Amino acid sequence: MKKRKIPMRMCVGCREAKPKKELIRIVRNPEGEIHIDKKGKAPGRGAYICFDINCLEKAIKHKLLERALDVNIDPQIYDTLKSELMEEHES
Secondary structure (H helix, E strand, C coil): CCCCCCCEEEECCCCCEEEHHHEEEEEECCCCCEEEECCCCCCCEEEEEECCHHHHHHHHHCCHHHHHHCCCCCHHHHHHHHHHHHHHHHC
């Protein structure tokens, strides 16, 4: 039986390539809103990040998410992403 190819994506924080299912997709939809895409199918420009809060903090510090999503991000959106990341990590 042939092995299935596992899609790999790179975390914007730590720059490690990991299986897509081990990462969270943050998406900028066509209206310019930024949110976490839980199913990985939302339309728009996406960036992937680990479930590790340190990766998110590194991405915030160096503005890596802004660069990947090609948009300026308000600090309150980062706070929302942190809280959603913590909820995702707990579940």
